Amino acid sequence: MGSITRPATLTPEIRQSWERCLEAGLDPHRPPEPVYADAATVREARDRHELTRRLALAEMHNLYHQISGSNFMIALGDPGGMVLDTITDDTFRTTAEAKNIRAGGLWGELQQGTNALGLASAMKAPVTVHGPEHFFRMYDGLTCNAAPIFGPSGEIAGILDASSDCRSRQRHTMALVKMSVRQIENGLFRDLHRNDLVLIFHTRAEYLRTLSAGLLAVDPTGTIIAASAQAAFFLQGLPARPGHHFAELFRTGFLDFLDESHRRDRVRLEDHEGSSYVVAIDNLHKVCPLHRHQEPKPKSQPRPAPRTPSPDFIAEDPAVTALLTQVAGATARGVPILIRGPTGTGKELMARHAHAVSGRTGAFVPVNCAALPDTLIEAELFGYAEGAFTGARRGGAKGLVNEADGGTLFLDEIGDMPVQLQSILLRLLDDWTIRPVGSSARRTVDVQLVAATNANLEEAVQTGRFRADLLYRLNTIEITLPPLAERKDFHRIARHLLHIIDPAASIADTALALLAQRPWPGNVRELRSVLTRLAITADRSVIGAEHLNAPAPPPAPAPASTLERAVIDQVVATWEQSGRNITETARRLGVTRNTVYKKLRTMSNYVKSGPRGGIDD
Known part of the structure; x- marks a missing residue:
């Protein structure tokens, strides 16, 4: 882009947007006149997206009160980037920029150049456009955060945007926008399945009624109708897709689960991968009155396995038996344990074994390091006091480390831990003292630390992606599980x-x-x-x-649902935008590197030539 590129550096997605604008003949110094749809078109679009708009307006008002300060506005766009509604702060309303952001405004790249609302629509992913990253100079004074709203079938239902004066830019605004989007998406899911059983589940009971819970819609026989993106994330590796059955996911029979749900508001379930969830049901008495149905037994449906004691770690290999001895010795002394090994070798099972042999009575708390949000790391780990920050839950939160007090903290995917979190963890390992965000009270915790990775941490240290001093603290006892x-x-x-x-x-x-x-x-x-x-x-x-020796099964069919394909498409798009870098893709999506690998491999089964080029790590 030569001399007309005003920012010193541009992210790949912003640079690509600028290039598209230049190819279309746009001049960053000469913006065209704003383009607006007529009133009839706006009314028709509002009617077409009535439910999304109704849910979004409620969230926009909540978001308006959550964003502190002044000089900001919140806008809802349709899937193509046309503004449907705005809520504007009094100070922002009088600015020149605000006059162009109103109902009917068309904010695609060809109309307004590089901007967050149009780019989020094009990318189908959240994006921030700050100051001079905007293609046209007239918007240099704005910081805009936009995220797509996905409908239950994976289609884009709208775009939510929060724009503010650059001088009042708040780094947590995007996190708040994403939370509002998740709330709208959950509302769309519940409305579509208002006559179905909707299972709400999470690995932690206190998060059951929060935005991080998974939603799974099933019919009265236990056949899956739909799964939210968060449900698919929790149940990755299992067939959480339409047409499959409850019993293919969980070890408890569907009828037994219904019977227990009629007696209790919350039920504990374990999936076939060994993860445990707290589950509640919406519409239970409306859809399934208190009687037993005839449970289907399709030929391909596996019979529920009996609950096995945890941990359930087979170790008759002499090398693995020796590792168990080391683990027992480490837990007796309370020193950190680092578990290495290729993907799928049972690192979490070994961590659970360490917890069991430690004799600790506290909880085993697993933490996916790659999925911790950068902006809320300390709050997630150490908890926070009520009112500690905008959007904080009433009563505050305990935090993961506090939850593991008297038990075991398992840091999975430690090699993908953000550098910011590494320094925080190092401070914790010094004295095991925690202070919740927004509180002056400190307390000491008693925690057995176990970390696991399949990454080359020594190489990460050399490239600056992992702290050497943290590695030396974590690998007091280091074991490597064999393939x-x-x-x-x-x-x-x-x-x-x-x-x-x-x-x-x-x-x-x-x-x-x-x-x-x-x-x-x-x-x-x-x-x-x-x-x-x-x-x-x-x-x-x-x-x-x-x-x-039976003939090989036919190639995998196309994804069973638009939702699944949308998730795969989002991963592939983000992978391309991040220069085909697995770690950066996982960071942007808030998932593990293994999930990114899995989705890229899945896509390669559906596209004849597979993803173009190699996968950079």
Whole structure:
């Protein structure tokens, strides 16, 4: 872009937007006259998006009161970037910029150049455009944060934008915008499924009725109708898609779950990956009166496995047995443990084993380091007092470290921990003293720390992505889980997994011998998937070598729902925008690197040539 590029640096998405504007013949020094739709078009768009607009207006008023200070406005756009409604602060209303941001305004790139509302519509992802990042100079005084609102089927239902004077820019505004968007999306989901059973679930009971809970719509037989994006995130690796059944996700039978839900407001469920959730149901008595239905038993539906004691870690391999001894010694002394190993080798199971052998009576608290929001790291870890910041929950929050007091704090994906969090964690390891955000009270906690990663931390230290002093504190005791192909107890692991998948199933020694010869790049997680498929193929007979030699299944079909495809498309788009960098993609989306890998691999199954080029890490 040469000399007309005013900012010293531009993010890839902003730079690409500028390039599109230049290719379209726009001049950053000569903005065209603002373009507005006529009144009839605005009315028609408002009617077409009536539900989204009704939910959004309520959130816009909430957001208006949450953003402190002055010189700001909040706007709702339709999926194409046309402004439907605005709420404007008195001080901002008189500015030159505000006069162009009104109902009917068209804010696509060709009309207004690079701007947050138009770019969020084009990218289908949240974006901030600050000051001179705007293509036209007339908007240099604005900081704009916009995020798309996705409907229950994955389509864009609208765009929410919060714009302010650059001088009153607030770094937490985007977080508030995203929270409002999540609330609107949940409202759209609930409205669409108002006549269905809607399961609300979270790994932590106190977050059950918050925006971070997952929503799963099922019919009275337990067949899945839809899953929210957060539900799909919680249940990644499991078939949380329309047409599948409740029993394919959870270890409790659907009828037993309904019966218990009629007796209790909240039910504890465990999925087939071993994660535990607190679950409540909306519309229970409306959709399912108190009687037992005939539960369907489709041929492909796995029978619910019995609840097994936790931890359930098979360790008949001599090398793994030696690791268990090290773990027991570390927990007896309360020193940190670092677990390494390829994806799928059972690092979280080992962490849960460490918690069990420690004899601690407190909770096991898992934390996904890659998913912690940068702007609220301290509040998430140490809790916060009531009124500590805009949007803080009434009564405050305990925080993850406080929740693990007397128990174990498991830091998963430690290699993806933001640098800001690394320094905070290092301070915590010095004296295990915490102070909630907005409070002057300090308290000491007693926590067993366990961290896990499949990343090369030494390389991350050399490139400045990980602090060397933190690594030295974390690896007091370091263990590395071997790949499945190298383990001596493969037969025992396979039989154990098969029993969990289907207690009535069995497998012949000849079949086990053939399985043991495979390379297993996905380790135990891959083995679980293969055994599940074999159990279905065998149909209650003994799994033999002939089942392994059966013709390969046809290629995977296209995604079962628009929602799933929308999630994949968003990951791919963000991956492209971040220069095909996995770590940066995970950071922007607030998910783990493994999730990004999984979605990119899924896309490569649906597109003949797969994602273009290689995957940069």
